Amino acid sequence: MTPARDYFGEVYDVVRLVPRGRVTTYGAIARYLSLRAGARMVGWAMNASHGHDVPAHRVINSRGVLSGKHFFGGPTIMQQLLEDEGIRVVDDRVVDFTTVFWDPSEELGL
DNA sequence: GGGCTGACTTTAA
């Protein structure tokens, strides 16, 4: 059987589909993968995203806060990356988060 | 092999 449903690959794929200037949340991805509360695993996948072409800076928590900004190698790397895409970030929080929020289950179609 | 941790979310009090 082909175990090991590449959860990481699933997450990477979804994150790569996030258009520039938009952001998504761990819960949205987790929910898209039917992981009702496996949001932690999504973040864990991001931890392994280093070395992959995954815009992990577009993945934040449900409050629009850059939770893993410190994991980018700098406390402002993630913020600058988002600002570079046109997303305004203030106090480590995404401005108009609900506006730039990109839901895979909705954009990609349930 | 067993147990702890972790870039979160959601429900309950």
Added chain:
DNA sequence: TTTAAAGCCAGCC
């Protein structure tokens, strides 16, 4: 309203 605890799965020691 805010604060607290439980839940989930995979990776690492």
